[in-house]
Amino acid sequence: MKETIYIFNSGRIQRKDNTLFFESEDGTNKFLPVENIKEIFVFGEVDFNKRILEFLTTKEIIVHFFNFYDYYIGSFYPREHYNSGYMILKQALAYEAINKRLKIARCFVEGAAKNSLKILKYYNRRGQNLSSIIEEIESYLQEIECQESIETLMHVEGKIKQSYYGAFKNIINNSDFTFEKRTKKPPKDYLNALISFSNSLIYTYCLSEIYQTHLDPRMGFLHATNFRRFSLNLDIAEIFKPVIGDRTIFAVLNKGIIDSKDFDNNLNGIILKPSGCRKFLEVLQERLNQTIKHSTLKREVSYRRLIRLECYKIEKFLMEYYEYKPFVMDW
Amino acid sequence: MLISPSIYNAFLICQRQAWLMSRQMVADQEFTYLDIGRLISEESFSRERKEIYIPDLSAKIDMITLKDGKYFVAEIKKSSATMQSGIEQLKYYMYLLRLKGVEIKGMIKIPLEKKSLEITLNSSDIDYIEKRIREIIEVLNSENSPLVKRIKYCSKCAHYEFCFV
Numbered sequence: 001m002k003e004t005i006y007i008f009n010s011g012r013i014q015r016k017d018n019t020l021f022f023e024s025e026d027g028t029n030k031f032l033p034v035e036n037i038k039e040i041f042v043f044g045e046v047d048f049n050k051r052i053l054e055f056l057t058t059k060e061i062i063v064h065f066f067n068f069y070d071y072y073i074g075s076f077y078p079r080e081h082y083n084s085g086y087m088i089l090k091q092a093l094a095y096e097a098i099n100k101r102l103k104i105a106r107c108f109v110e111g112a113a114k115n116s117l118k119i120l121k122y123y124n125r126r127g128q129n130l131s132s133i134i135e136e137i138e139s140y141l142q143e144i145e146c147q148e149s150i151e152t153l154m155h156v157e158g159k160i161k162q163s164y165y166g167a168f169k170n171i172i173n174n175s176d177f178t179f180e181k182r183t184k185k186p187p188k189d190y191l192n193a194l195i196s197f198s199n200s201l202i203y204t205y206c207l208s209e210i211y212q213t214h215l216d217p218r219m220g221f222l223h224a225t226n227f228r229r230f231s232l233n234l235d236i237a238e239i240f241k242p243v244i245g246d247r248t249i250f251a252v253l254n255k256g257i258i259d260s261k262d263f264d265n266n267l268n269g270i271i272l273k274p275s276g277c278r279k280f281l282e283v284l285q286e287r288l289n290q291t292i293k294h295s296t297l298k299r300e301v302s303y304r305r306l307i308r309l310e311c312y313k314i315e316k317f318l319m320e321y322y323e324y325k326p327f328v329m330d331w
Numbered sequence: 332m333l334i335s336p337s338i339y340n341a342f343l344i345c346q347r348q349a350w351l352m353s354r355q356m357v358a359d360q361e362f363t364y365l366d367i368g369r370l371i372s373e374e375s376f377s378r379e380r381k382e383i384y385i386p387d388l389s390a391k392i393d394m395i396t397l398k399d400g401k402y403f404v405a406e407i408k409k410s411s412a413t414m415q416s417g418i419e420q421l422k423y424y425m426y427l428l429r430l431k432g433v434e435i436k437g438m439i440k441i442p443l444e445k446k447s448l449e450i451t452l453n454s455s456d457i458d459y460i461e462k463r464i465r466e467i468i469e470v471l472n473s474e475n476s477p478l479v480k481r482i483k484y485c486s487k488c489a490h491y492e493f494c495f496v
Contacts, residue, residue: 086354
């Protein structure tokens with residue numbers, strides 16, 4: 001399996017012969033074997049030159065950039081290497097055909113809701129009193145099917161999210177990490193900062209997986225397409241935010257891996273310090289590598305691979321008589 | 332309509348794979364079997380000219396080899412297991428080259444087993460190939476992809492996850 005490289009140090013990345021070489025400002029140098037790299041995440045102040053971008057393009061390595069506040073800046077998305085005019089056409093046609101678009105958009109909301117419920121039920125069985133929130137979300141789940149427009153569907157999704165986030169204070173056993181509501185840009189408290197960071201990572205993993213398929217990341221179905229930025233990855237991320245991101249958040253907070261000391265208060269709201277960022281990514285990467293037995297494939301697949309499989313299912317939904325069903329956790 | 336050798340070969344194994352390839356739905360390149368295939372052809376016979384690309388046939392010929400003063404078009408295989416499809420592939424190359432006015436003999440090489448086998452193209456082969464081409468065109472022109480049909484080859488195919496998920 002190819003690896004994900006996370007760069008936190010500042011320095012310069014360059015091409016040495018046929019591999020990558022990272023020269024850190026603190027004097028440590030490192031060769032990065034290029035054949036084994038899936039993608040690179042850049043958190044530090046790293047200098048790139050055109051030769052590197054050219055090299056990364058031939059090696060089909062995607063690079064995701066984050067700024068000092070751990071905000072996602074954007075990605076270097078090398079020219080598409082899996083171009084299929086046929087697939088692009090199918091994707092665009094599905095976007096245009098409102099019934100088909102609604103069908104798949106509902107699936108994303110449904111997948112997100114069902115995975116959120118799995119988590120809530122898990123903690124409910126462990127003695128957290130979440131029954132009323134579970135019932136609330138279950139009733140919203142019934143509403144998804146009868147939404148006849150993307151706008152109203154988004155509205156239902158919003159209600160589900162609000163109930164779901166309301167349960168976080170019961171799940172997390174650290175009083176520093178409670179919140180009244182979801183706040184973004186800037187996040188107003190520790191938990192919001194962590195959720196924002198986690199979500200932006202899930203978006204980028206989804207983008208990386210889309211890059212390995214024939215889908216066009218610019219054409220989302222639930223998140224309106226504006227033909228400028230990526231939106232399909234936001235759609236797919238809905239399914240995996242609870243499965244991969246939120247579960248990691250609960251793990252790092254309940255095990256005390258991350259606490260309030262890992263955050264900074266500054267003019268831009270609350271930010272996660274590099275130390276916290278690293279610790280979170282370590283646990284997240286473990287989760288991504290963890291495998292489960294896939295019921296239909298009869299193979300062990302990692303959580304990371306599940307994102308790719310979701311892309312394949314979407315491709316099949318767009319091109320043939322295949323009923324798309326979002327991935328839902330077993331337990 | 333000219334059928335490229337890669338699609339012709341895929342069709343011999345699986346119609347669905349050929350259909351997907353015809354729409355540039357190529358398989359995930361992270362797949363190790365593909366790497367093994369690439370490495371074998373890169374590492375063996377490094378002295379001879381290899382991988383000759385004939386653009387207007389979109390054909391990639393593994394190598395041209397010289398034996399007893401005669402030229403052969405050669406196909407490199409991983410093992411005898413895929414011998415039959417290797418022979419069919421090679422005959423198709425020879426057929427395409429013949430269309431271009433090049434009469435040439437063929438040879439299958441299995442470097443890992445140190446074997447080679449000479450192949451000739453006769454008129455019944457040509458009839459068979461032309462019948463095949465008509466079949467392929469009919470399948471590829473269909474708007475719908477051929478349905479998933481599980482065969483022995485599936486578990487080793489780069490499209491496995493795509494088909495069975």
